[in-house]
Amino acid sequence: MRDRLIFVGQLLFTLIVAAFLVVPAILSISAGITVNYFRGISSGITLQWVFQVWELYAGTILLSFVIASATLAVTLVAGVPAAYALHVRRGRLSRIVEEIITLPLAIPGLALALALLLTYQGFSDFRRSWVFILTGHVIFTMPFMVRSVMAVFGTIDVKTLDEGAASLGASPWRRFRDVIVPNAVPGILAGSLMVVTLSLGEFNLTWMLHTPLTKTLPVGLADSYASMRLEVASAYTLIFFVMIIPLLVAMQMFADREQAR
């Protein structure tokens, strides 16, 4: 009896906390499909706001995914070998490099953006292109990739695996491709998951770096909140939600499957 009471109490508490977090999201999403939010859901349900957002911001949304993919590509190509090198070389220089890579975690995005602007404002083509935002995103997300790959390297005996492959005649590149990377997959997946979500959702650095022609999802969202009716902004949230949730779920499932193996 007493156990049951405790269980019910815990369940209620959990549900309340969950509701506290979930209800705003549901409200916001429902606002995006009501005809008039101030009159409530009784005013009717519509997809017109969603279509309006899609017309206005399709380019922004597309660019967001382009930047997220490019960020992922750069962090994979540079971050995985970097994590390997930092793991294998234990010298002081490696630790300094590791600190430098990690530094953007501690620096506000605004400060990073300011530094980029100060440094590269002279290169106007670069400044105006989306590659400028990509640069910011890579700096911001790189520590997440490097750290999670290094964490996996810490749990497997990389040095011995590498020596094992070398003893069988594999060149350094073959060893990296055949043995090191496949065994770091859980970390690479976890890192990728973080990099893509962070890049898609990154606001303050992007907001500083964007131009009217290089907006990303969150910047577009801020833009719509500031300049359009609430229903439109909420519809935007809905689109954001619909785009990012399947991606998160897919990556999570992939990571789970990898872990179960």
Added chain:
Amino acid sequence: MIAVVAGGASVRVENCGKTFVDGTRALEPATLDIARGETLVLLGPSGCGKTTMLRIIAGLELPDADGRVLFDGSDVTSQPIERRNVGMVFQSYALFPNMSVADNIGYGLKIRGVGKQERAARVAELVALTNIAGLENRRIDQLSGGQRQRVALARAVAIRPGILLLDEPLTALDAALRDRLRGELNRLLRALGITTIYVTHDQSEAMELGDRIVVMQKGAIAQIGNPREIYFQPKNRFVAEFIGAANIIEAPVENGHLVLPGGRQPIGGAANLEAAIAMIRPETIGVVEAGRAPLTGTIDSVSFIGGRQRMVVSGACGKPLTVDAPNTVTASAGERIGLSIAPEAVRLLPAED
């Protein structure tokens, strides 16, 4: 039986020392010749430099500037391990968790560009040879310790290496399995007839597997010899004590006899010494009735260990003497006994360690 490169390669380690970046000397410059087809065991306690020596031969460490490593007479010092055509079994096995058993065994062949069919045939051959049939498609984490050990060996041998290097391959296993695999490994190495260098800290492994044993101590070679030489004619106190059980006795010498509290023990040869450090193996000491041997003592304790019984005898020499008597001898603690030791069984060791 499986076809192998007959005898493998000969190895010469020339003046190879190793000083690490932080200045610690892991290995004093040493020279070592290993004949084609020979099994050489590097034996010693941890930190004696045996693994460093193996890693230098493997190509995983560079020797200090003057050192050279030669395979079949050609200098391979500057070549990394992947170009030396050696097979290596690591203490932790270093099997690839991302590959199946068969893929692990076939990896070296894949690297060498061996076609799929030939590879499969060779893998099948090795699976049979190492008794792991049925495990080909398993993942590494589904294998027991003993199975992993076999896969590691199969993988190292698959590439038909000129030299097989084994770094404490049985250490990670429990005692019973270790004994069984030791016998298996011995038969396998004999069958392969390949040049083998085997690192261990376990003297019984060294005895059973080695054509020759290199006993190492503090980064230097203490003695090189076949198992019998190492056991019966240790060059110094360290080797005597490290290999098997040994009674080390320091005593004055008179007319070719050790002068001991329990009597006088004749020694062979070396008559003109004043004092000696002598080694006597416990099993070379015969237990007889008191008075029927020149040396007598009192039994402190008797422990029955199945095949034999170990006695600790005091009063015979300065410190308690360990005696391994046949299990048929009846004697109990407190009894006075005679100890008969053949003069040849008393091995004199150099005064300086």
